[in-house]
Amino acid sequence: MTEAWRHFAAALLAGDERQAYTILIEDTRPSIRVYKEIITPAMYDIGEKWLRNEITVADEHLATSVCDFALAQYTFQFKQRNRQSEKKAMFLCLEDEQHVIGSKMIAALFEENHWQVRHLGPNLPLSDALKSAEQWHPDVIGLSAAIPYRITALKEYIAAFEQLSWEPQILVGGRVVAMHDLRAYCGRQTRVIYDLDEVAAWLEEKTEAPADGVR
Amino acid sequence: MVSGKFLPLPYFLLDEELAILDYSRSASDIFLIGDNFITLVDEESRQKVSQYIQPDFSEIEIELNMKTKYSPLAVFGISVKWEGNKAHILCVEKTKEVDNLSGQLIKLRSRLSDTDFELLEKKEELEDAIERIHKLSGPFIPLYAEAGLVPLFGDLQADKLRVIEENILYRIDEGDYEQVFFDFHAVGEITDDGKKQLGQLFETIQLMGTKTMIVGLSPSQVRGFKSKGTLKAPSMASLKQAISEYIKKQNHK
Numbered sequence: 001m002t003e004a005w006r007h008f009a010a011a012l013l014a015g016d017e018r019q020a021y022t023i024l025i026e027d028t029r030p031s032i033r034v035y036k037e038i039i040t041p042a043m044y045d046i047g048e049k050w051l052r053n054e055i056t057v058a059d060e061h062l063a064t065s066v067c068d069f070a071l072a073q074y075t076f077q078f079k080q081r082n083r084q085s086e087k088k089a090m091f092l093c094l095e096d097e098q099h100v101i102g103s104k105m106i107a108a109l110f111e112e113n114h115w116q117v118r119h120l121g122p123n124l125p126l127s128d129a130l131k132s133a134e135q136w137h138p139d140v141i142g143l144s145a146a147i148p149y150r151i152t153a154l155k156e157y158i159a160a161f162e163q164l165s166w167e168p169q170i171l172v173g174g175r176v177v178a179m180h181d182l183r184a185y186c187g188r189q190t191r192v193i194y195d196l197d198e199v200a201a202w203l204e205e206k207t208e209a210p211a212d213g214v215r
Numbered sequence: 216m217v218s219g220k221f222l223p224l225p226y227f228l229l230d231e232e233l234a235i236l237d238y239s240r241s242a243s244d245i246f247l248i249g250d251n252f253i254t255l256v257d258e259e260s261r262q263k264v265s266q267y268i269q270p271d272f273s274e275i276e277i278e279l280n281m282k283t284k285y286s287p288l289a290v291f292g293i294s295v296k297w298e299g300n301k302a303h304i305l306c307v308e309k310t311k312e313v314d315n316l317s318g319q320l321i322k323l324r325s326r327l328s329d330t331d332f333e334l335l336e337k338k339e340e341l342e343d344a345i346e347r348i349h350k351l352s353g354p355f356i357p358l359y360a361e362a363g364l365v366p367l368f369g370d371l372q373a374d375k376l377r378v379i380e381e382n383i384l385y386r387i388d389e390g391d392y393e394q395v396f397f398d399f400h401a402v403g404e405i406t407d408d409g410k411k412q413l414g415q416l417f418e419t420i421q422l423m424g425t426k427t428m429i430v431g432l433s434p435s436q437v438r439g440f441k442s443k444g445t446l447k448a449p450s451m452a453s454l455k456q457a458i459s460e461y462i463k464k465q466n467h468k
Contacts, residue, residue: 051263053277057290057313065320072331079335098317121325148258149287 009042012063012070013055020070031112034074035105036196043067043101067101075108085116087206090138092120092129093174094153099146102174106142106199113203115140126157133164141168142193146175155185162187171199225306227252233268236301245283245308252304255281257288268304273297278309286310346378353379355386361393362461364454368401373408380416384423392425394461398454400431410439417448430457 004023011019027034046063049055089110091103100122107119120132133141141161145154154176161170172182173193182192193199218237219226225242227235233252242248246255256264257280267277274296281291290309295302352368352375365383369375387395397417405413417427429450451457 050278051260051266053263053267053275057278057309058316061313061317061320065324068324069327072328076331076335079331098321119328121328122321147288 003041005038005041005045008038009045009063012042012046012066013049013059015062015066017066017069020066021073024070024074031075031078032109032196032200035108039067039071039101039105040196064098064101068104071101071104071108075104075111078108078112085114087115087140088118088136088138089115089140089142090118090120090133090136091142091144092124093122093144093146094150094157095123095125096153097145097147097150097174098122099144099174102146103142103144105196106144106171106173106193109196109199109203110140113207126153126160129157130160130164133161133168137166137168139168140171142171142173144174145172145177148176148179151176151180151182154182158185158187158190162189171202173199219303222305227302227304227306229268229302229304231270231300231302233264233302242306245285245306246281247284257282268293268295268302270297270300270302281306283308349375349378350382353383355383355395357386357390357392358396358458359465361391362396363387363390363392363394364396364398366398366401370403371405371409371413373406373412376409376412376416380412380419383416384419387420387423387425394426394428395420396428396430396454396457396461397448398430399433399436400454402432402436405436405439407439410441414440421447428457428461430454 004027008020008023011017011023024034024038027038029037043064046055046060050057050060089107091107093100093103104119107117111117118132118136118138120129143154143157143161145151154172158170158172161168167189170186170190171193172186172190176182177192177194186192191202193202219228219239220237222239223241224239225245226239227242228237229252230236234250235248235252238248248255252268253261253264260279260281263277263279267275272295276292276294279291279293280288283289290313292307292309294305294307297303353365356364356366358364363386365379367379383395386392420427427448429448431452431454432450451460
């Protein structure tokens, strides 16, 4: 049997958003495994296909958009009544960064755990991100960066968010964290996230935090 | 050989090691030219260069991310043609096209997510409105210090009754009522689940020590009432009659 992620990658490259969504929604695995075992390998495979000269950058962009759309539909089931939740998380990609799928999957995990979530999208200048943060006061700010040359910008974003008065937890993820050791730029409030399981464990930790028996 | 110096596109002549032997003026306008072609290529595209720019592929087109004077990451379409152990390379920038495309896709994406979000908000508004309608379909009205009236409205389903129940039980508990009238005059259909739920509600109220009086239930609605709670509740045809009997009894006390 061909693995689901291969079918998913094929649907993305064919621009078939309905098929892509059907593959996700009909899969019986829990959402985190859908993200890890279908979406992630499919997106990596598409990157590899470009390196193998099988597809163009334009194909990649189209595939990413179809993936984004299918993911948004898939995660819609978790967008339930989190308005009253006191826990707020904000996600964004740095300026000039278009790699949005990873942070969307993480945002969806937060939503599934009943957090109020705002995803500000790709390519967000620091000043806009700060403005949003100051208006909304999120407890968690998730930053995503994939392009290595943006690492100086990432440092600026981290430093700026660490200055915020209510001291939000900052999570940094994306492809760059696997390529560069970022810990030197991270203060007490900042944590580097290497994969989805780590996010899930962190969320679990947060949910279980009041372990005094009076949930 | 004709020189490529004045070609209107970035052009390079490379040897097998990809050392730059010659280039066009347009190339030096765009790139900071070093000794080797590889230095112009973004680190993550270099694997592609060593794999595809070699004499085995005598004629090939590939895409590369390249570093220009203006951008650390620009997409180029590269056409390669080998002539013996020398490669002729033409570079055509695609960044603009790709940016246009991705700009359009981003616009589409954000419109989609806005639509999603608006739909979600509407859905939540609708759910709130339904809950409110449910609540209003069974208000608790205090008639006297010891008697209350619950006029029920519309079709009765289990989920609606669950919403109504919460308020009624709270009010009875708070007010120490002896009797509650349930007026069914404005009720349409009652689903089977609704009948079950009603029976449970009556039983609960009776357990709390409050009498339930059913008023104005029509024959078609009665069918299917099986629970103890409903059967134990006395019933009357009209509210006027029920209330006046209640008052008479009170006066006799």
